Amino acid sequence: MDALVRYHWSGNVRELQNFIDRAVILSPHSVLRAPTSELEPFSAHKGSNLPITGLEEVERDYIVRALEASNWIVGGRNGAAERLGTKRTSLVYRMRKLRISRPTSSSRNGAVEGRALQD
Structure with missing residues (x-):
């Protein structure tokens, strides 16, 4: 308040x-x-060359949260598009426009390799 x-x-x-x-x-x-x-007052994230408006930043964060919750699965049952109530193609378009991409797999590979080494 x-x-x-x-x-x-x-x-x-x-x-x-x-x-x-x-x-x-x-x-x-x-x-x-x-x-x-x-x-x-809006200030862009440091290190970002992409001019994003306040509303676009909120939209970007919302999409990223849905992607993370769906383990970066965009379409299909329990995918991010279904969670957001939109078509898969619309979500892909918004992701491209907002420059959202899946994080690098190096952190995921480390977890998989660690499990393989322990087995």
């Missing part, structure tokens, strides 16, 4: 309404989790 009160709502009621709408859409369960980090 403090962050909502302190923020200068340049768009007045409409900006506040849009913020609450996004919070409802992006909240994972029945508990409302408002992205109060959006209320601070």
Whole structure:
């Protein structure tokens, strides 16, 4: 509540309404989790040459969380597209646009090799 009160709502009621709408859409369960980090002046991540707007960054994080929850499976049953309620092709398009790619497999290979060595 403090962050909502302190923020200068340049768009007045409409900006506040849009913020609450996004919070409802992006909240994972029945508990409302408002992205109060959006209320601070936006600054791009250091080291990123990609100009991303605040809303695109939220969308990117949301997609990455769905991909991680589905073990980076994009389509099919229990895939990220199904979790997000979108078509697989639409998700692939958004991933390309937001430059989302599967993390390198070096960390996963280490886990697999470690298991192989222990067996």
